[in-house]
Amino acid sequence: MRIKSNLIDSMTIFRCSLLVIFAILSNPIFSQITAPTATYSSVTQYASSPQDDIFVFCDNIGAGVGELKAVSNDGTSGWTFTWTKWDSGTGTFAIPIPSVDTSTESILTNLPDGLYKVEATNGVNSFNDQAWVLNRLASSQQPNFSLSRRDCAGIFFNSSFGVIQLKYQDITTKDEILLPATYVFELTREGLSVQRTPLIDYDGSVKSFFDGEAFEGKKNYVLTVTDECGRDYVSSMISSETYVVKAEFTVKPKAGEAPLEVEFTNESVNADDFEWFIYQDFDRIADAANVEDSLLVDGIITDEGPIAYTYLHPGNYFVKLIASSENVDGTCIDEFNFKAEGTPIVVDTSLVQVPNVFTPNGDGRNDIFRVKSQSLKSFSGTIINRWGRVVFSWKNPDEGWNGKINGKWATPGTYFYVITATGREEQKKKYTKKGSFMLIRK
Structure with missing residues (x-):
């Protein structure tokens, strides 16, 4: 029973397919009007369907420049085309329109506004379609x-x-x-x-x-x-002109070790009066602190461009500028907060890092035993050989030992250092570092 049922279903589907194919082949061929030169197109909004295409043409001379085209879509010749225009008075397509035809297509040119209909036949098949032509004229006025x-x-x-x-x-x-x-x-x-x-x-x-x-x-x-x-x-x-005020400034440099001298360049626009707020390290400002208690300087600076300010201690600092200008309608104000616009001014924390090897061989790489440091208030370094003799000492952290003793190359091997330093943090930070390093000469 199951096999028979499947056979019946298959035959039903086959018959339905034949009916669909027959319907497609026996129906008349439908086409639509095209407008290759139209600027843009739309669709009508009639109260009831079907709707028609609308083709809009840019008419710069007011002569009617619309063009419509109807083409046979079955690939055969022998078609005849008849065009008419809708008469709004009678509500019918009663106005004949001459066209330029071939056996496969028909073209209307220089059309004024209106609804146009084409009817086409080749004696066996036929189709009809209709579309609006609207000419958009150029305006003669200014805004x-x-x-x-x-x-x-x-x-x-x-x-x-x-x-x-x-x-x-x-x-x-x-x-x-x-x-x-x-x-x-x-x-x-x-x-x-x-x-x-x-x-x-x-x-x-x-x-x-x-x-x-x-x-x-x-x-x-x-x-x-x-x-x-x-x-x-x-x-x-x-x-x-405008009353709008724009407060803005740049800083240079934005980061570095203490003491860090920062220059402020006022780039405000359309402003006459200025108030500069140079704040303490952001982490030191209490939530309830008033403006005066939060400043690094005594009071608010009112110069157009303040002189360079030197930050003595590590931290993250921000600066605010309020710019204003008087006009007939009152005072216009704008505010620029350097921290809010990006990274605050960063003064590096203190640092002391000692290398464990150096190679003074004159090749320009690692030829100086130099301590990596930043934001130091004081520094002292001493190098001692294995017999306890001081072979080099220095006070400037930017300097270092070149690997010579009394002008002669030191013997390769193990040496010892003692480094003491004080950082520039407001709460004193002291360093005492002792250790050894290798002098290698290849």
Whole structure:
């Protein structure tokens, strides 16, 4: 019984497949109208289906430049094409349209706005299709552009543009339908883009634009509107200054060992008054400490550019600058915190590291027995041979032993060192290091 059931199912599927193939071969061939030269396309929003294609063409001379094409898609010749245009008064395709035809395709050119229909047949098969042509004309106007206000946040502008609204009709209800249009509004200062805003389905209303950058003096602004054809419409120019203040400075160097002298360069924009806050090591500032107790210096520095400051102790330090400027509407203020913008000023902790071997052979590598150190307040080093005799001593950690005793090369072998040092930490950090190292001469 199972085998018989499977056989019946297989025959059923085979018969259904034959019916599908027969239906495909016996149905008329359908095609659609194309518009290779259209700028863009859309689809109608009729109240009921089916919907039609909409082809939009950029018409710069107002003469109607739409082009439609219908092509046989079965690869045969002998087709005839008949074009008509929809008459909104009668609600029928009653207006004949001449076309340029071959046996496989048909083309309409220089079409004004309207809904066009093609009917094609080769005596055996036939198809029909329809599509809208809409010509987007160039505008003769400039964008409306005006300065709205200025304040500490920036400069505010208003702009609008007269929309050329494309429209078509619902072929059933005769209602007029507007085709959404996208315009791109771009505010530029001295030719540089400040704000670029695509406005989808723009209706011609007033839109706001904003520049919040700080600069000195007056700058020139224009507002450019670009339509969907890529045509630019440029406003008249507006020159304006801004009240926006930008506090900013750089430091050099950002890190190093103590004592570290750091130079501050004030790069603030559009500011007249300055307050510098040079803070203590961040880890030493108590949560409840007031500003004065958190500073490294006595009070707030009000110079435009403070002199270089020398950090005597290791730590992580940050500096804040408050810049301000008076204007007719009040005082504009901005703040720049060096720590908040990135790594704070880092003064290295003290360090003493002694090598365990050196090779004074004149090859330029490891020829000096030198202690690696940083942020030291005091240093003393002594080297002793195996018989307890002092062969070298020094006070500058940047110096070291070159492997000679009284101008002659020392004997290779084991030597001993005694290093004492004091770090520059505020809470004194002392080092006493004793050990041995090998002098090797190859």
